Amino acid sequence: MGDYDFRAAFAFEKAIFSLSGYYQRQAGFSSLIICAIASLITIAQFLSMVMQIIVAGNDLTVLSETLLFFMTHFTYMCKLVNLLFYKSKLLHIEDLLSRPRFYGFSQNELTIIKDGIEATNTVANLFRIFCVLACIAYGLVPYLDHTKAMALPLPGWLPYDTTKYYYPTYFFQMVAVSITASVNSTIDILTWKLITIASVQFDILKRKLKDLDYKLETTSLQIQFKTCVKHHKEIVNYVKNVEKTFSKGIFIQFFASVIVICFAGFLIIITPVLSMQFLYLTLYFMCMISQVAIYCWYGHYVMTTSDEIGQDFYMSNWYESDVAFRKDIIIFMERVKKPVTFTAGNFITLSLVTLTRILRSSYSYVAVLQHLYNEV
Numbered sequence: 001m002g003d004y005d006f007r008a009a010f011a012f013e014k015a016i017f018s019l020s021g022y023y024q025r026q027a028g029f030s031s032l033i034i035c036a037i038a039s040l041i042t043i044a045q046f047l048s049m050v051m052q053i054i055v056a057g058n059d060l061t062v063l064s065e066t067l068l069f070f071m072t073h074f075t076y077m078c079k080l081v082n083l084l085f086y087k088s089k090l091l092h093i094e095d096l097l098s099r100p101r102f103y104g105f106s107q108n109e110l111t112i113i114k115d116g117i118e119a120t121n122t123v124a125n126l127f128r129i130f131c132v133l134a135c136i137a138y139g140l141v142p143y144l145d146h147t148k149a150m151a152l153p154l155p156g157w158l159p160y161d162t163t164k165y166y167y168p169t170y171f172f173q174m175v176a177v178s179i180t181a182s183v184n185s186t187i188d189i190l191t192w193k194l195i196t197i198a199s200v201q202f203d204i205l206k207r208k209l210k211d212l213d214y215k216l217e218t219t220s221l222q223i224q225f226k227t228c229v230k231h232h233k234e235i236v237n238y239v240k241n242v243e244k245t246f247s248k249g250i251f252i253q254f255f256a257s258v259i260v261i262c263f264a265g266f267l268i269i270i271t272p273v274l275s276m277q278f279l280y281l282t283l284y285f286m287c288m289i290s291q292v293a294i295y296c297w298y299g300h301y302v303m304t305t306s307d308e309i310g311q312d313f314y315m316s317n318w319y320e321s322d323v324a325f326r327k328d329i330i331i332f333m334e335r336v337k338k339p340v341t342f343t344a345g346n347f348i349t350l351s352l353v354t355l356t357r358i359l360r361s362s363y364s365y366v367a368v369l370q371h372l373y374n375e376v
Contacts, residue, residue, distance in 0.1 A: 105204065
């Protein structure tokens, strides 16, 4: 038997949150100062974009570019507020993972856990690379795109001549976009890892149920079976806590993703292919697509793994147990008939079907924008 501390799976994400002052069990004075500074920078950039939307008027190109970043910024702020509001829930999730039910694994089970966590780490690292490349591309635009000399990385209205204070403003916006990209991506990755933990726990439970020797004496068998039932109950409770903590933030992300993917796709269509703007818009578009796709993928995987419990259980030699024990089996089989789902806003199921609906809706809105653009 071996142990695996699931809290170590998201230790890096906790470190980023702690560095930005947003997530600590006991926040010190320095953390509060850092948190206040980061929040003020984020709010200032957000207000700048709001003013830009107001003054943009009927310029569809400027309005589209501004709304693209505005929705991303707005979504990030909502997800951050949601995380801070449910901070105690997140701490409770950490405590759940320290319970005995989530410790003590065989070598095969440890392999399942490590493979699942490593796969998610790979996805997380690739997503981070996309985010970093997108930030770098936006920062290099004023230097590589001669049509945008002295331009700022982000759209926004400012109450002064930016050419006089270009470098301080440039630095401010790069700090703002770096904070948004790092913390926003960290919230996403933390959610994916917590969902992955539920998936690997269901995989372990399936193995335990399948490996039970139903020829054993009834008392011994019931003890092992009850352990599996309690394990299932713990996993379901864990999923409910994770869902309650992140569900609202994911719902806002899905709603905004339709708009962001729509405007990003529209700007890619009307932008020359060999321009620097086309490059950073493409990187940004890929980040947005992958962000919502990964949510749906991991949500779908939880649903399928929990749904397979009954199937794997049925493939074991349960029929060799005595009649009295089979009654317990029937009750458990009825309980696991309904798959465990992870929802956004408590009504949108995270699944591949939801992903196709989001992409279909975004494509429809892109077609409408292109039609309006051609008529102008």
